[in-house]
Amino acid sequence: MKPFVQIFVLILVLLIGVPLVLGLVSGRSEKNPDTAEDGIENKIETPATVTVWIEKEGKTEEMDFEEYVTRVVASEMPADFGEEALKAQSVAARTYTMAKIIKYREKRPAAHPDAPLCSATHCQAYKSEEELIACHDAGWKDDGWKKIQKACKATEGELLYYNGELVMQPLFFSSSGGQTENSEDVFSGAYPYLVSVSSPYEEGATHTNEEKEFSLYDVKAALASSYPDRATGTLTAENIKIKSRTAGGRVDTMQIGASEFKGTEVRSALKLSSALFSVSFKGSGADAKIVFTSNGSGHGVGLSQYGARGMAAAGSDYREILTHYYTGTKVY
Numbered sequence: 001m002k003p004f005v006q007i008f009v010l011i012l013v014l015l016i017g018v019p020l021v022l023g024l025v026s027g028r029s030e031k032n033p034d035t036a037e038d039g040i041e042n043k044i045e046t047p048a049t050v051t052v053w054i055e056k057e058g059k060t061e062e063m064d065f066e067e068y069v070t071r072v073v074a075s076e077m078p079a080d081f082g083e084e085a086l087k088a089q090s091v092a093a094r095t096y097t098m099a100k101i102i103k104y105r106e107k108r109p110a111a112h113p114d115a116p117l118c119s120a121t122h123c124q125a126y127k128s129e130e131e132l133i134a135c136h137d138a139g140w141k142d143d144g145w146k147k148i149q150k151a152c153k154a155t156e157g158e159l160l161y162y163n164g165e166l167v168m169q170p171l172f173f174s175s176s177g178g179q180t181e182n183s184e185d186v187f188s189g190a191y192p193y194l195v196s197v198s199s200p201y202e203e204g205a206t207h208t209n210e211e212k213e214f215s216l217y218d219v220k221a222a223l224a225s226s227y228p229d230r231a232t233g234t235l236t237a238e239n240i241k242i243k244s245r246t247a248g249g250r251v252d253t254m255q256i257g258a259s260e261f262k263g264t265e266v267r268s269a270l271k272l273s274s275a276l277f278s279v280s281f282k283g284s285g286a287d288a289k290i291v292f293t294s295n296g297s298g299h300g301v302g303l304s305q306y307g308a309r310g311m312a313a314a315g316s317d318y319r320e321i322l323t324h325y326y327t328g329t330k331v332y
């Protein structure tokens, strides 16, 4: 081929070939069934900032949305938990934040009417960056904090959905003792994604076989103080009994003297770590003591943080962890 013919062919290839290839590529991506399946029609865009009621300062503070989520993750989960556990926590915390912002448009919370979220456990644990640095070892700022920032950045903007709708109750807690709870057994409402599931990888969790001992008089006094409308009368080892348990194995109802209490009520009045407990007695008569042996820490509904740590260590990614603890949900 003569040089001018070669150049002519090259120009022809560029003029016809390139648009053809580009057209094919863009045509394919438009029709890619995976893209349609993996997307979500009503994906919610998170806002740039969020207003938080800072409890100890008694005022609100507006801050970067993702910065807030990152500080919540650092306040809720130790940095030595696996990266996938931290990522799962970040999606749960971000979804919780978004849900609170949406609810705030309808109704302002009585505890902090000027902000959709607060810095106390009433919402999610939150500490400022200065407070976080102050409550950790000297090296935390350069390793733990960086690790948490990286995990949150990796899931930036991602939220949890059930059937295409934002998950409005992405609850989480510390450890389950082996099984999580149906929401309606602990709180008032039932949610299809907050159902009891096993949580088999909680080795090393705190609050395992935790024993708390009380005199029978102390139990009577604590219940009388929390629930003055239900008198127990004099307590003995014979008139205290666990009557029923929930799907997740926690105490559902308990007979204590003359009155009946929910396991969650007993947990709250006696400040037990979990309602997953058994009781035993020591001594007799006026010196009798009751021992509560509990497993797990927290309400037991939704994501178990220690369970997430265990699943991450066993090789699950954050999407698998979230789908396990929030049944039927997907991250977008």
Ligand SMILES: [Zn+2]
Pocket: 111, 112, 117, 118, 119, 120, 122, 123, 124
């Ligand atoms: Zn709050």
